[in-house]
Each structure stands twice: as C-alpha cells, then as structure tokens.
Amino acid sequence: MSRPLLGVLGGMGPLATAHFYRMLIEATPAETDQEHVRVAIWADPSVPDRTKSLLGEGPSPVPVMLDGLRWLQAAGADCVVIPCNTAHAYVEELVASTGVLVLDMVTAALQSCQAVRPGVRRVGVLATRGTRAAQLYERAASRLGIEVVQVPFAVQREHVDTAIRTVKAGGDLAKAARSIETAARVLHALGAEVGVAACTEIPLVIAGAGRVLPMVDSTASLVETALVRLAVRTGP
Amino acid sequence: MSRPLLGVLGGMGPLATAHFYRMLIEATPAETDQEHVRVAIWADPSVPDRTKSLLGEGPSPVPVMLDGLRWLQAAGADCVVIPCNTAHAYVEELVASTGVLVLDMVTAALQSCQAVRPGVRRVGVLATRGTRAAQLYERAASRLGIEVVQVPFAVQREHVDTAIRTVKAGGDLAKAARSIETAARVLHALGAEVGVAACTEIPLVIAGAGRVLPMVDSTASLVETALVRLAVRTGP
Structure with a gap:
C-alpha cells in the first residue's frame, strides 16, 4: 500500500x-x-x-x-x-x-556512456585513487566490452585529487573546474570518446570538461x- | 563517544x-x-x-x-x-x-530579524495560508515583543501562494521571484523593517525581495x- x-x-x-x-x-x-x-x-x-x-x-x-x-x-x-x-x-x-x-552506480555510469555514444569502445574515467586501485570501472567495463582509460598518475595527483579535495573542503570551485578540464584534455588525447565524472564530487565542477569531451555524470x-x-x- | x-x-x-x-x-x-x-x-x-x-x-x-x-x-x-x-x-x-x-524554526527566524535589525518592532512575514491561519509567527513574535505584518489576502493569493506552488512544481523560478518581490514591496509599504521568508520554498526565490527589504531566510x-x-x- x-x-x-x-x-x-x-x-x-x-x-x-x-x-x-x-x-x-x-x-x-x-x-x-x-x-x-x-x-x-x-x-x-x-x-x-x-x-x-x-x-x-x-x-x-x-x-x-x-x-x-x-x-x-x-x-x-x-x-x-x-x-x-x-x-x-x-x-x-x-x-x-x-x-x-x-x-x-558504476555500471549505471558506463551504460550512460553507451547511451551518449552508441558503440563506444573507449571511456575516460576521472576517479579517486581508491576507485582506480579497486579497478571498479575496469571490471564493470570489461563486462560491457568497453575499455577504460585513466589519466597518468602525475595528472591524477596534480589535477584530479586536488579538485576532489577542493570540492570536499568547500574551496575554490572555479579552480577545481579548471583542473578537471585539464584532466579531460588528457583523457581525450589518450583516445577517450566519452568521459565519466566517476567521483561524486567531480560533477560539481564538470562544466569546462564538457567542452572537451562528452561527459557523463555518474550521479545523474x-x-x-x-x-x-x-x-x-x-x-x- | x-x-x-x-x-x-x-x-x-x-x-x-x-x-x-x-x-x-x-x-x-x-x-x-x-x-x-x-x-x-x-x-x-x-x-x-x-x-x-x-x-x-x-x-x-x-x-x-x-x-x-x-x-x-x-x-x-x-x-x-x-x-x-x-x-x-x-x-x-x-x-x-x-x-x-x-x-x-519560527523563533529562530524572528531572532535572526533581531540580529539583522537590533530593536526591530515590525517584521513582515511571507508565509503559507496555513502558517497564517495557525498564527505561528504572531504567537512567537508576541513573546519577543515584535509585531507581525502580513500581506492582504489578495496579494497572498495572487503572489505568495502562486510563488510557493511554482517552486513546489519546479516551475518558472524567475517569475516566482518577481511575485515574492511584489509581496515584499507591500510589506515594506505596511511598515515592515525586516522581512522573513517564512516558507521553506520562498528562500529559493528571494533575490529580488532582498533589494526591497532586508530579508531573513528562515531556512538559514x-x-x-x-x-x-x-x-x-x-x-x-
């Protein structure tokens, strides 16, 4: 009832x-x-x-x-x-x-990538080091026949980790958005056709990245x- | 612990x-x-x-x-x-x-009015008809030595009720904000020194009203x- x-x-x-x-x-x-x-x-x-x-x-x-x-x-x-x-x-x-x-949430985000870009082969993932270490996206993607691309660790540390920390601390969101845009450029250069904001802090600073690559918001x-x-x- | x-x-x-x-x-x-x-x-x-x-x-x-x-x-x-x-x-x-x-929340909002305008005597309240009927603000204000001013019922119906309904329905927020600004002008004309957004939908459309009268957000x-x-x- x-x-x-x-x-x-x-x-x-x-x-x-x-x-x-x-x-x-x-x-x-x-x-x-x-x-x-x-x-x-x-x-x-x-x-x-x-x-x-x-x-x-x-x-x-x-x-x-x-x-x-x-x-x-x-x-x-x-x-x-x-x-x-x-x-x-x-x-x-x-x-x-x-x-x-x-x-x-991980499979949901990857399925959104397939909806945004039908037949997508290579998805770029912006995530925490924890998500990367646990290979959450790699494992779910392999079940869907998708390959995952990640940023090199220097970019991870300097841009992605910093942006996530800034959002969590309620810091300078415009600066964090520029970091995420830089990371999206790297993913694009590595052949990603779609990007995933694969940390729930990232969608809050995703606007710039969306101009580089179609971005899927894992929260959405x-x-x-x-x-x-x-x-x-x-x-x- | x-x-x-x-x-x-x-x-x-x-x-x-x-x-x-x-x-x-x-x-x-x-x-x-x-x-x-x-x-x-x-x-x-x-x-x-x-x-x-x-x-x-x-x-x-x-x-x-x-x-x-x-x-x-x-x-x-x-x-x-x-x-x-x-x-x-x-x-x-x-x-x-x-x-x-x-x-x-009601007493909290009235105390904020006292903080915004020390010695305030007359507070204008924008609320639902339910809040008005239950005299929530009037009763709490009398304990603090404050007088409450409300908009006439025609303004309530045409501007306040409509704005609240629009926010609840996820409608045109800019239009709702203009309605709330109109209501704030009426409260100001009736002698209100401070206004209270006394319905939790109103703070979402309060920007224009703030140019007419110092507005206290009951949610804040x-x-x-x-x-x-x-x-x-x-x-x-």
Missing part, C-alpha cells in the same frame, strides 16, 4: 549526497510534494576515507557503512543507492552482510537508475 | 529539505568529509498538505510525521529539525507524543540554530 522508499547511504561526501538528492527531486516529474519519491538518507560523514582504506593507509569504512545500511533496512528501504563511486569497492561485502539491494546515471527501479519513470 | 546526530523530518517539500541540507553543509566549517555533521533525513513527501489541513480542507499530517519522527528517534537523533514553517503548527502535538527535541536561521545546538559553532 505504501509507496516505495529509496534509501540513500550518504555523507561520502555530504555535498555529493545533497547534490544527488537535489538531482533526484529535479528529475522526478511532480507537480506537488506528494508526487515525489519517499527517501530516507543516512549521511554519516564520519565514515572513514574510502580511498585511504583501499590504499592501505586507513581503517575500513565497512563497520560505519553497515550501521547506516541497517538503519535504512529497518526504515523499510526497497533499495539503496550510495552516491560515492569509491564506496562501491565495498558493495559486495555490504550486500553479503545485509541482503540489501544496492543499485550499481544513479538518479536515472533509481527512478527506473522505483518505477517513477520507465527506462529508455 | 559517537558524535551527535541531527534528525531532519523532511520532504515538506523535498526541494526545501535538499536546500536545508546543502546550506547546513556549506555553513559547517570543515576541510574533510569527516568533520561534517552526522545527519539522518526522513523525507516522506506523502505527508498530507499542511496548509490544507490547517484550513480544514484535508487530512491531518500528524500520523505520517509521527512515523518519520519515530524513525529518527530510533536512529538516535539528538534533536530534530523540520524544514517547513507550516508544519510547526503540529510541533507541540509531535513533541507530546514522542518526547523528541524539535528545534523551533534553522541551520544556524542546529549548528549551535550541535556545538559545531557557538552562538553570537
């Missing part, structure tokens, strides 16, 4: 969660409050840094994420989204412990997947 | 909740994810329309709000905010049923009160 409930395991980072929620609302065809999606958001930014953990430099984020996931489960969430690409390295473990249905892909799953909107 | 948890009883409307959450993040002094506030958001937009209920034209929103409040309580929320002015008509009843500490006042309560920042 009750309408479906979307669980959001958020806070990684908080701004990315707020951005996801706002995009979800804007993408929902609704004239009144009552037509919008029912959402429960657990945004605990004290989740340990995912990249540090994947690089062996910090504690596992899994216990704190499990706390949140259990609360969303108890709240009656029909499915859960995690608006953080890097956190997807832990999805298998989280699902095994809870049985919760977690929508896959996750919104679309969630709306299809909740039957608010049918898939393409 | 665990850091405090802010509960948000949201969805009234969804965009106002997303706006509150984003403002909370932006107002928090933090360099990393981990320094941000822990937040649980229950955003069930199926809560029946508060204004219709207060005008005797629809069912009570209290049962659905109580469901949400109980989830936030179970999640361990130390205090709860409700980013919807009109919903404050039900706070007494909600607190009596649950014992949850609900921060008072609630953010500030929450941060003080959570000891993220100490009061002025």
Whole structure:
C-alpha cells in the first residue's frame, strides 16, 4: 500500500549526497510534494576515507557503512543507492552482510556512456585513487566490452585529487573546474570518446570538461537508475 | 563517544529539505568529509498538505510525521529539525507524543530579524495560508515583543501562494521571484523593517525581495540554530 522508499547511504561526501538528492527531486516529474519519491538518507560523514582504506593507509569504512545500511533496512528501504563511486569497492561485502539491494552506480555510469555514444569502445574515467586501485570501472567495463582509460598518475595527483579535495573542503570551485578540464584534455588525447565524472564530487565542477569531451555524470546515471527501479519513470 | 546526530523530518517539500541540507553543509566549517555533521533525513513527501489541513480542507499530517519522527528517534537523533514553517503548527502535538527535541524554526527566524535589525518592532512575514491561519509567527513574535505584518489576502493569493506552488512544481523560478518581490514591496509599504521568508520554498526565490527589504531566510536561521545546538559553532 505504501509507496516505495529509496534509501540513500550518504555523507561520502555530504555535498555529493545533497547534490544527488537535489538531482533526484529535479528529475522526478511532480507537480506537488506528494508526487515525489519517499527517501530516507543516512549521511554519516564520519565514515572513514574510502580511498585511504583501499590504499592501505586507513581503517575500513565497512563497520560505519553497515550501521547506516541497517538503519535504512529497518526504515523499510526497497533499495539503496550510495552516491560515492569509491564506496562501491565495498558493495559486495555490504550486500553479503545485509541482503540489501544496492543499485550499481558504476555500471549505471558506463551504460550512460553507451547511451551518449552508441558503440563506444573507449571511456575516460576521472576517479579517486581508491576507485582506480579497486579497478571498479575496469571490471564493470570489461563486462560491457568497453575499455577504460585513466589519466597518468602525475595528472591524477596534480589535477584530479586536488579538485576532489577542493570540492570536499568547500574551496575554490572555479579552480577545481579548471583542473578537471585539464584532466579531460588528457583523457581525450589518450583516445577517450566519452568521459565519466566517476567521483561524486567531480560533477560539481564538470562544466569546462564538457567542452572537451562528452561527459557523463555518474550521479545523474544513479538518479536515472533509481527512478527506473522505483518505477517513477520507465527506462529508455 | 559517537558524535551527535541531527534528525531532519523532511520532504515538506523535498526541494526545501535538499536546500536545508546543502546550506547546513556549506555553513559547517570543515576541510574533510569527516568533520561534517552526522545527519539522518526522513523525507516522506506523502505527508498530507499542511496548509490544507490547517484550513480544514484535508487530512491531518500528524500520523505520517509521527512515523518519520519515530524513525529518527530510533536512529538516535539528538534533536530534530523540520524544514517547513507550516508544519510547526503540529510541533507541540509531535513533541507530546514522542518526547523528541524539535528545534523551533519560527523563533529562530524572528531572532535572526533581531540580529539583522537590533530593536526591530515590525517584521513582515511571507508565509503559507496555513502558517497564517495557525498564527505561528504572531504567537512567537508576541513573546519577543515584535509585531507581525502580513500581506492582504489578495496579494497572498495572487503572489505568495502562486510563488510557493511554482517552486513546489519546479516551475518558472524567475517569475516566482518577481511575485515574492511584489509581496515584499507591500510589506515594506505596511511598515515592515525586516522581512522573513517564512516558507521553506520562498528562500529559493528571494533575490529580488532582498533589494526591497532586508530579508531573513528562515531556512538559514534553522541551520544556524542546529549548528549551535550541535556545538559545531557557538552562538553570537
């Protein structure tokens, strides 16, 4: 009888969660409050840094994420989204412990690339070092017959990592946008036909990069997947 | 040991909740994810329309709000905010049923008026018809020695109600902003020294009104009160 409930395991980072929620609302065809999606958001930014953990430099984020996931489960969430690409390295473990249905942001983003550029062979990915270390995009892409291109580590460190840190700290967004544009140029030079903003901080500073390469926003892909799953909107 | 948890009883409307959450993040002094506030958001937009209920034209929103409040309580929320002015008509009843500490958005907004204009006597309020019918601002203002001015009902219907409905429907925000500016001119003519955007949809279209009258954003006042309560920042 009750309408479906979307669980959001958020806070990684908080701004990315707020951005996801706002995009979800804007993408929902609704004239009144009552037509919008029912959402429960657990945004605990004290989740340990995912990249540090994947690089062996910090504690596992899994216990704190499990706390949140259990609360969303108890709240009656029909499915859960995690608006953080890097956190997807832990999805298998989280699902095994809870049985919760977690929508896959990484596959959703790659499928958006196929929609933007049908027959795409080479996708450029802008992500955290954690996402790279866990090979999240490489593994999902191989299942779809796509090759992933990444920026060299010097560009990663100087431009991508810096931009992500700037967004998380609420810093100079215009400067961060220029860094992401530089990284997009490198991906383009390496043969990428489409780029993915594969860290939920990056879509906030993606405008310049979009002039270099068609850019897919992984957050938008996750919104679309969630709306299809909740039957608010049918898939393409 | 665990850091405090802010509960948000949201969805009234969804965009106002997303706006509150984003403002909370932006107002928090933090360099990393981990320094941000822990937040649980229950955003069930199926809560029946508060204004219709207060005008005797629809069912009570209290049962659905109580469901949400109980989830936030179970999640361990130390205090709860409700980013919807009109919903404050039900706070007494909600607190009596649950014992949850609900921060008072209406008083927070009026205190912001006193901070913006020390010694202020007359505050203009832009609100829903529900907030007006429940005399939420009038009652809180009388405790602070402030007089409340409201727009005549024709202006309410033609400009304020229309603007709120437009924001909720994701409509033409520029047009809604012009309506709110017109209403602010009327409040100014009626002697208001400061205006309050006393419906959480209005701050989204407040820019023009701010050129007519110093405008207090009730959402910003609630953010500030929450941060003080959570000891993220100490009061002025």
